[in-house]
Amino acid sequence: MKKNSPTLSDVALKAGVSMMTVSRVINNKGKVKPETREHVLKIAAEVGYRPNYIARSLATKRSTTIGLVVPDITNPFFSEIAKGVEDEAYRLGYNVFLCNFDENPEREFDVLTSLAEKQVDGIVLCSSRQNNKQLYHSLGLFKHVVLINRQLPAPSHTIQSLILDDFNGAKLAVEHLLSHKRKRIVLLSGPKQSHSAFQKEKGYLAALKKHNIAHDPEQIKHCSPTMICGKDTMSMLLKNDPTIDAVLAFNDLLAIGAMLACQEFGKIIPQELEIIGFDDIPLSKLIIPGITTLTYPKKEIGSIAMKIIYQMMDQDISLDFPKTFAPQFIFRQSSPK
Amino acid sequence: MKKNSPTLSDVALKAGVSMMTVSRVINNKGKVKPETREHVLKIAAEVGYRPNYIARSLATKRSTTIGLVVPDITNPFFSEIAKGVEDEAYRLGYNVFLCNFDENPEREFDVLTSLAEKQVDGIVLCSSRQNNKQLYHSLGLFKHVVLINRQLPAPSHTIQSLILDDFNGAKLAVEHLLSHKRKRIVLLSGPKQSHSAFQKEKGYLAALKKHNIAHDPEQIKHCSPTMICGKDTMSMLLKNDPTIDAVLAFNDLLAIGAMLACQEFGKIIPQELEIIGFDDIPLSKLIIPGITTLTYPKKEIGSIAMKIIYQMMDQDISLDFPKTFAPQFIFRQSSPK
DNA sequence: TTGTAAGCGTTATCAC
DNA sequence: GTGATAACGCTTACAA
Numbered sequence A, B: 001m002k003k004n005s006p007t008l009s010d011v012a013l014k015a016g017v018s019m020m021t022v023s024r025v026i027n028n029k030g031k032v033k034p035e036t037r038e039h040v041l042k043i044a045a046e047v048g049y050r051p052n053y054i055a056r057s058l059a060t061k062r063s064t065t066i067g068l069v070v071p072d073i074t075n076p077f078f079s080e081i082a083k084g085v086e087d088e089a090y091r092l093g094y095n096v097f098l099c100n101f102d103e104n105p106e107r108e109f110d111v112l113t114s115l116a117e118k119q120v121d122g123i124v125l126c127s128s129r130q131n132n133k134q135l136y137h138s139l140g141l142f143k144h145v146v147l148i149n150r151q152l153p154a155p156s157h158t159i160q161s162l163i164l165d166d167f168n169g170a171k172l173a174v175e176h177l178l179s180h181k182r183k184r185i186v187l188l189s190g191p192k193q194s195h196s197a198f199q200k201e202k203g204y205l206a207a208l209k210k211h212n213i214a215h216d217p218e219q220i221k222h223c224s225p226t227m228i229c230g231k232d233t234m235s236m237l238l239k240n241d242p243t244i245d246a247v248l249a250f251n252d253l254l255a256i257g258a259m260l261a262c263q264e265f266g267k268i269i270p271q272e273l274e275i276i277g278f279d280d281i282p283l284s285k286l287i288i289p290g291i292t293t294l295t296y297p298k299k300e301i302g303s304i305a306m307k308i309i310y311q312m313m314d315q316d317i318s319l320d321f322p323k324t325f326a327p328q329f330i331f332r333q334s335s336p337k
Numbered sequence C: 001t002t003g004t005a006a007g008c009g010t011t012a013t014c015a016c
Numbered sequence D: 001g002t003g004a005t006a007a008c009g010c011t012t013a014c015a016a
Helices: A008-015 A019-027 A034-047 A053-060 A076-092 A105-117 A132-139 A166-179 A195-210 A227-240 A252-265 A282-286 A298-313 B008-015 B019-027 B034-047 B053-060 B076-092 B105-117 B132-139 B166-179 B195-210 B227-240 B252-265 B282-286 B298-313
Strands: A065-070 A095-100 A122-126 A145-148 A159-164 A185-189 A220-222 A246-249 A274-278 A292-295 A328-330 B065-070 B095-100 B122-126 B145-148 B159-164 B185-189 B220-222 B246-249 B274-278 B292-295 B328-330
Touching (some): A008 A034, A053 B053, A065 A076, A065 A105, A076 A095, A076 A298, A076 B095, A105 A122, A159 A298, A166 A185, A166 A246, A166 A274, A185 A195, A185 A227, A185 A252, A227 B282, A252 A282, A252 B282, A282 B227, A282 B252, B076 B095, B076 B122, B076 B298, B095 B105, B105 B122, B145 B298, B159 B298, B166 B185, B166 B274, B166 B292, B185 B195, B185 B252, B195 B220, B227 B252, B246 B252, B252 B282
Parallel strands (some): A065 A122, A122 A145, A145 A159, A185 A246, A274 A292, B065 B122, B122 B145, B185 B246, B246 B274, B274 B292
Antiparallel strands (some): A095 B095, A292 A328, B292 B328
């Protein structure tokens, strides 16, 4: 059996000083005579001392730890955000708890509770699927919260939101399709509880209304945000109505799925049918035809979320980060400029 | 300012019992009279008591927390594994620190150190890029380790390895291509320090040797495991040597990149050129032509890794999990059966 | 069945 | 500059 790792007091004993001196040296805090500092450092290295952050956290009430809560880390949109969060956390000396909730509000609640119990300094919550009341309750457990793509009616100084302007993104996309004389534009929407899906739906309807186009409810379908669901849903739609000439998809996974369905139906893209997605996942650029898409700077958003929490920790400094992100239109073959 | 959250002793005071009684109730441990239990629970709920796991961890020397260390969470192979780990962790009441190291051994070392300081109960380390000496040193910081796709010369009872049989996977793939009379088989290999890439290279060479095929060093190219690198490298290869008639790729991202390059060169797949990849990422099934691939049960591997750590914690020692995984051949259009 | 006391490894506070 | 002592919130071990 290996013996327990050395503690502050082990080092202190061996160095012939008090624990506080060792603590000061380790944390570079307070005054310590250079010689004793050297000596302590030498002993610490000798015995292989490592600070115990659990003990430190208990004493300081700071865990240098945050939680990142996402619907599904295998979705490229969220894994990019996660990368941004984690990279920034690494720079700042933080660690990140990753939690998936699989579009399941109950699991979302569970993981939030467990993160609170682990005393995280804050959380980044993406695309919450809880209703406002539940959500407000859950978030009360935390000192600092950054919400990505979800706004709370009664914001507080502990809760910041980073908003993606999905409403205007969808509106822009539909107007682009209309300018190409598209007549039957289908919306492959996302999960029913998704705030983002809701905004995109509103944008889609707003564009149609603005141009006095009648809206057929059959043209909106909800899907889980996966390629396979996009393909299946699109196949079904094309079977019922071969006159569809454009698709706006909740995300690129759905858009690509739809495109694969079109290929099977012999629909030529973009001549016979145009497709626009959201997110600009890596694949969208490489596939042929390339997917036209609306996107946000995902890594940057993750990084900003982490920075905001970090700043909130240290008594709200300036917080001069962008809080809302306009979609960027990227034109590729599936719906050219 | 919100007041601090209530502690065990707050609850004890208000309930008129000792801290230990409350502790017993909260943890369902030891004997407590049903009536007092009810009463304590009621008070706890009233004041909104939540256990502080930092304090608990310090007392028990268990953090119910593990670290998951991967090269890059945006790679679908690792995000699937991460999903498996996290799902199982959720079931077992654990939380998971996610760390990327971006193929950078120094960062890998850093994150391992920080995880040790956070007192994780164990780590799951995927595709380490450290050399054996460094690695052995880093792993010494942990009580329990599961290595995915990396074996240590001197294994210990604290370190378990889950091995993917990439050698035989590559060998099988090449033999399959040879059975189709392919003459010039290119290997798009992975990062130079990758254990997995090394094994696949050995398998590739072994198959050629077994069938007395001369090996041309120009036919092995190292790539970073991304679609774009696959496409660029394949373009370059085809430019130099249009007689290439088969590709074995380190992973499906590279395979798909290679396929896109072939399409640009007008190479007909699979008639003129066959492609085989590894990992069976979701896209490989959906794209046309589908990518033939060798795969492992990624979520299951993640789940098993977490279970192993959990069992090691409780000296359960049954540990009757599979430790080595044979690749499963999935035939699609890019290299039919 | 319940309570008391010590201790987990660190930092805050205040004295020297 | 340095050190003693009391927290931090919980559990372990033992006593009642």
